[in-house]
Amino acid sequence: xxxxxxxxxxxxxxxxxxxxxxxxxxxxxxxxxxxxxxxxxxxxxxxxxxxxxxxxxxxxxxxxxxxxxxxxxxxxxxxxxxxxxxxxxxxxxxxxxxxxxxxxxxxxxxxxxxxxxxxxxxxxxxxxxxxxxxxxxxxxxxxxxxxxxxxxxxxxxxxxxxxxxxxxxxxxxxxxxxxxxxxxxxxxxxxxxxxxxxxxxxxxxxxxxxxxxxx
Amino acid sequence: xxxxxxxxxxxxxxxxxxxxxxxxxxxxxxxxxxxxxxxxxxxxxxxxxxxxxxxxxxxxxxxxxxxxxxxxxxxxxxxxxxxxxxxxxxxxxxxxxxxxxxxxxxxxxxxxxxxxxxxxxxxxxxxxxxxxxxxxxxxxxxxxxxxxxxxxxxxxxxxxxxxxxxxxxxxxxxxxxxxxxxxxxxxxxxxxxxxxxxxxxxxxxxxxxxxxxxxxxxxxxxxxxxxxxxxxxxxxxxxxxxxxxxxxxxxxxxxxxxxxxxxxxxxxxxxxxxxxxxxxxxxxxxxxxxxxxxxxxxxxxxxxxxxxxxxxxxxxxxxxxxxxxxxxxxxxxxxxxxxxxxxxxxxxxxxxxxxxxxxxxxxxxxxxxxxxxxxxxxxxxxxxxxxxxxxxxxxxxxxxxxxxxxxxxxxxxxxxxxxxxxxxxxxxxxxxxxxxxxxxxxxxxxxxxxxxxxxxxxxxxxxxxxxxxxxxxxxxxxxxxxxxxxxxxxxxxxxxxxxxxxxxxxxxxxxxxxxxxxxxxxxxxxxxxxxxxxxxxxxxxxxxxxxxxxxxxxxxxxxxxxxxxxxxxxxxxxxxxxxxxxxxxxxxxxxxxxxxxxxxxxxxxxxxxxxxxxxxxxxxxxxxxxxxxxxxxxxxxxxxxxxxxxxxxxxxxxxxxxxxxx
Numbered sequence: 001x002x003x004x005x006x007x008x009x010x011x012x013x014x015x016x017x018x019x020x021x022x023x024x025x026x027x028x029x030x031x032x033x034x035x036x037x038x039x040x041x042x043x044x045x046x047x048x049x050x051x052x053x054x055x056x057x058x059x060x061x062x063x064x065x066x067x068x069x070x071x072x073x074x075x076x077x078x079x080x081x082x083x084x085x086x087x088x089x090x091x092x093x094x095x096x097x098x099x100x101x102x103x104x105x106x107x108x109x110x111x112x113x114x115x116x117x118x119x120x121x122x123x124x125x126x127x128x129x130x131x132x133x134x135x136x137x138x139x140x141x142x143x144x145x146x147x148x149x150x151x152x153x154x155x156x157x158x159x160x161x162x163x164x165x166x167x168x169x170x171x172x173x174x175x176x177x178x179x180x181x182x183x184x185x186x187x188x189x190x191x192x193x194x195x196x197x198x199x200x201x202x203x204x205x206x207x208x209x210x211x212x213x214x215x
Numbered sequence: 216x217x218x219x220x221x222x223x224x225x226x227x228x229x230x231x232x233x234x235x236x237x238x239x240x241x242x243x244x245x246x247x248x249x250x251x252x253x254x255x256x257x258x259x260x261x262x263x264x265x266x267x268x269x270x271x272x273x274x275x276x277x278x279x280x281x282x283x284x285x286x287x288x289x290x291x292x293x294x295x296x297x298x299x300x301x302x303x304x305x306x307x308x309x310x311x312x313x314x315x316x317x318x319x320x321x322x323x324x325x326x327x328x329x330x331x332x333x334x335x336x337x338x339x340x341x342x343x344x345x346x347x348x349x350x351x352x353x354x355x356x357x358x359x360x361x362x363x364x365x366x367x368x369x370x371x372x373x374x375x376x377x378x379x380x381x382x383x384x385x386x387x388x389x390x391x392x393x394x395x396x397x398x399x400x401x402x403x404x405x406x407x408x409x410x411x412x413x414x415x416x417x418x419x420x421x422x423x424x425x426x427x428x429x430x431x432x433x434x435x436x437x438x439x440x441x442x443x444x445x446x447x448x449x450x451x452x453x454x455x456x457x458x459x460x461x462x463x464x465x466x467x468x469x470x471x472x473x474x475x476x477x478x479x480x481x482x483x484x485x486x487x488x489x490x491x492x493x494x495x496x497x498x499x500x501x502x503x504x505x506x507x508x509x510x511x512x513x514x515x516x517x518x519x520x521x522x523x524x525x526x527x528x529x530x531x532x533x534x535x536x537x538x539x540x541x542x543x544x545x546x547x548x549x550x551x552x553x554x555x556x557x558x559x560x561x562x563x564x565x566x567x568x569x570x571x572x573x574x575x576x577x578x579x580x581x582x583x584x585x586x587x588x589x590x591x592x593x594x595x596x597x598x599x600x601x602x603x604x605x606x607x608x609x610x611x612x613x614x615x616x617x618x619x620x621x622x623x624x625x626x627x628x629x630x631x632x633x634x635x636x637x638x639x640x641x642x643x644x645x646x647x648x649x650x651x652x653x654x655x656x657x658x659x660x661x662x663x664x665x666x667x668x669x670x671x672x673x674x675x676x677x678x679x680x681x682x683x684x685x686x687x688x689x690x691x692x693x694x695x696x697x698x699x700x701x702x703x704x705x706x707x708x709x710x711x712x713x714x715x716x717x718x719x720x721x722x723x724x725x726x727x728x729x730x731x732x733x734x735x736x737x738x739x740x741x742x743x744x745x746x747x748x749x750x751x752x753x754x755x756x757x758x759x760x761x762x763x764x765x766x767x768x769x770x771x772x773x774x775x776x777x778x779x780x781x782x783x784x785x786x787x788x789x790x791x792x793x794x795x796x797x798x799x800x801x802x803x804x805x806x807x808x809x810x811x812x813x814x815x816x817x818x819x820x821x822x823x824x825x826x827x828x829x830x831x832x833x834x835x836x837x838x839x840x841x842x843x844x845x846x847x848x849x850x851x852x853x854x855x856x857x858x859x860x861x862x863x864x865x866x867x868x869x870x871x872x873x874x875x876x877x
Contacts, residue, residue: 091856107871111873135863135866135867138859138863138866139863141859142859142863145856
């Protein structure tokens with residue numbers, strides 16, 4: 001039962017990542033990220049219940065609270081204030097992006113078979129999902145121009161790393177988890193401010209225009 | 216070495232007081248160099264000394280020094296030259312370098328000496344490369360002393376670039392050796408059995424390139440004629456006498472005796488490069504009218520002679536002729552010492568001239584023998600020595616080199632047999648041209664009438680600058696008179712090297728040299744020298760016996776002054792014409808006439824030789840590198856997304872590659 005739930009949530013995370021690739025509206029993308037984080041929380045709770053590891057509850061709560069609520073709220077506020085709501089021209093159109101992400105998922109799964117199987121026998125699913133999400137996140141960073149999408153891509157990568165860590169070790173020490181969570185929060189805050197500055201300066205949040213800063 | 220570093224520190228501390236600073240820095244250098252000489256002598260008399268400088272516990276690395284007899288020989292050369300040069304610097308820098316820079320020069324000077332000593336004494340790869348780089352950097356700092364001048368900056372830059380290319384080659388070579396032997400100590404790395412097959416050849420080429428840059432052999436020499444004149448004269452002396460020898464030392468240590476029994480082709484390659492350097496070096500020297508550039512090209516020529524001996528020794532060693540190999544190597548080692556002595560002397564004398572007249576251009580000098588008799592005498596001694604006339608030291612080693620080459624013809628088989636006399640012939644031509652070259656330098660600068668105010672007003676340098684020159688001149692004469700004693704010392708060096716066997720009756724008496732198997736000639740330089748002088752004296756007496764009639768020269772109806780004297784350029788012109796296919800001289804005559812073209816008011820004459828290597832080898836190389844860099848610029852687009860894409864592609868590629876392996 002717990003294994004099924006685990007694989008289901010992991011798969012859900014992968015689906016949200018794919019939806020993000022297919023989505024141009026910024027608000028929806030942020031909500032997708034929130035959903036993804038909640039699913040990560042579910043994964044953590046499942047492992048905590050199955051293995052009887054109470055510290056993982058804290059992790060799950062942090063994940064859901066910070067990444068599922070606080071960060072999406074903050075990003076939405078940023079988007080709202082700037083008034084730019086859509087990713088207009090990605091470097092690659094949506095169908096092509098989806099195809100490439102499919103290929104990346106294949107790569108991720110192919111590689112994950114090399115990892116040792118954990119006690120539950122589902123580790124390679126989790127790791128496969130994690131690696132695929134990591135690659136998709138990187139791909140998003142490469143192809144999207146808007147600063148907010150870049151932040152979301154970074155956060156997706158972060159979620160993916162977290163998922164892989166859960167899959168391999170069934171939970172890192174609590175101190176590490178806390179540290180990572182606050183790191184992410186701070187990064188988002190800083191990036192949010194940066195986005196404001198970029199928009200002020202260029203009247204756009206197109207990151208590719210940053211190259212104009214060159215002397 | 217600690218003395219050097221202390222002196223360097225003292226020099227920096229006393230930066231505000233130039234006088235005191237000079238004395239402290241160079242006094243320290245003298246003391247340190249004297250200690251180096253003592254160490255070298257004790258090693259040569261006793262046995263190798265080694266020790267540990269420090270160890271890094273975490274990585275298990277140790278940094279040590281080991282003074283082998285070979286290293287001791289080079290240390291001896293270093294010390295013998297450094298003592299006079301340091302003494303000379305005390306006087307010279309007072310005039311040549313403004314007070315504010317004295318501290319910098321003094322410190323760099325000491326650091327350079329310490330680094331070179333460590334290069335010779337290093338016992339492991341890390342220490343060696345570290346010392347090598349410190350040596351390069353401190354030299355660059357010294358070359359750039361007069362950094363206000365554009366050409367000086369260019370020279371220092373060029374030196375740095377060339378040196379780094381060389382060091383890159385060395386680094387690659389040593390890394391291959393170290394990973395193959397699993398150790399960093401020279402004992403293991405240079406045991407000679409680490410690598411085999413074509414790896415060995417590749418390594419030889421790498422090391423030859425790396426050390427060749429420092430040794431200044433053609434075609435890796437381009438930095439040398441720029442850097443030597445740019446540095447203050449005493450520094451030039453040190454560079455030419457000692458720094459070049461660091462490259463030679465590397466060639467000995469690694470190329471000749473570090474990679475196992477040398478291949479025949481290596482020996483021949485070294486000989487070919489040596490012959491090329493010798494002949495081209497002297498030809499370019501002939502074409503110079505800047506005295507320090509002339510000396511710099513002569514340095515290239517002498518590096519070539521050293522390489523000729525080394526190459527002959529390597530070839531013979533490869534073919535199993537151990538006695539012949541010993542002669543070649545001995546000649547090479549002997550010339551290392553001799554070149555250091557007379558080139559140091561010549562640069563110091565040239566420095567005195569530059570200081571007294573303010574110009575390096577010999578066409579503006581003339582008649583200096585009246586104002587500066589001592590400097591003239593010392594320059595003459597150096598010039599005779601570099602020309603290889605008995606009984607001076609240059610003769611001894613060049614004669615040995617000849618012996619090695621000619622005996623090779625007698626005893627070696629096949630194609631190698633032919634290459635030996637060919638190299639010998641080139642060496643003979645080189646010697647003759649060197650003599651011509653220094654007749655030009657000495658004759659133009661010191662004899663005849665002064666050609667300008669600078670030369671008229673020249674006066675002798677202070678004693679602190681003359682004494683070191685006298686010391687070096689005395690060494691030149693002493694070594695020339697007692698070559699047997701020196702050869703005995705070299706004998707102890709060679710016993711320690713593999714693949715050599717001393718000929719039975721090698722150094723017999725103090726006055727004689729006998730390189731070959733019994734029956735080959737024995738030579739007494741002193742006797743030769745006396746014969747030569749007696750001949751000259753006789754000729755002079757004969758000439759004096761015939762009454763000479765003194766009349767003014769016919770001047771075609773015009774006024775004759777100092778400006779119409781026979782110039783150095785004119786002297787070397789016939790030789791330039793003979794070798795014009797090599798030198799490709801260009802000239803430009805421009806007459807400014809007032810009234811009629813037959814009575815020019817002023818004639819301007821400009822002559823230049825084509826820099827063949829710069830234009831045809833380094834030109835395409837530089838533009839090729841720049842072109843490649845330009846094309847690579849596309850990759851460095853400056854776009855964030857492009858960089859991210861690289862990361863993604865690389866990551867996916869790695870995942871597929873590594874994942875697929877399981």
